[in-house]
Amino acid sequence: MADRALRGVGLGSKTFEDEQGVEFAERQSLAFDCPKGHHFTVTFSVEAELPTKWECKKCGSMATRSDGVVGEEKVEKPVRTHWDMLRERRSIPELEDILAEQLTKLRESDRIY
Numbered sequence: 001m002a003d004r005a006l007r008g009v010g011l012g013s014k015t016f017e018d019e020q021g022v023e024f025a026e027r028q029s030l031a032f033d034c035p036k037g038h039h040f041t042v043t044f045s046v047e048a049e050l051p052t053k054w055e056c057k058k059c060g061s062m063a064t065r066s067d068g069v070v071g072e073e074k075v076e077k078p079v080r081t082h083w084d085m086l087r088e089r090r091s092i093p094e095l096e097d098i099l100a101e102q103l104t105k106l107r108e109s110d111r112i113y
Helices: 082-089 091-113
Strands: 029-033 039-045 054-055 060-065
Touching: none
Parallel strands: none
Antiparallel strands: 029 039, 029 060, 054 060
C-alpha cells in the first residue's frame, strides 16, 4: 500500500492543469454594507443578476448594497392558519354540528369509566 501512495499531494480537488490559454469569465465586484458596520465585496459574473441583499460574512445579518440600489418589495401572502384551511372546507353550522357530536361522544365515554 505504501508504494501506491502519492507523496506530497493532498487528496481533494487540486488540479495540475496549466492556466495558460484559459479565458476566465468576465467578473465584477459588488460592495455590501452590514447594519453592524461591516463592509465587504462579493465577486459575480458580468452576466449574473445582481442581488440587492447578501448575508454578511462576519456576523450573518443581511447586508445591503453599498451603491444604494434597493430591490422591489415582494408581496407576501398572509400565513394560512389551520382555522383558515378548515373554514375553506366547512361552514360554521357544519363545524358546530361536528363539535356537538364530538362533545357527546366524549361525555358518553366519561360515563363508562
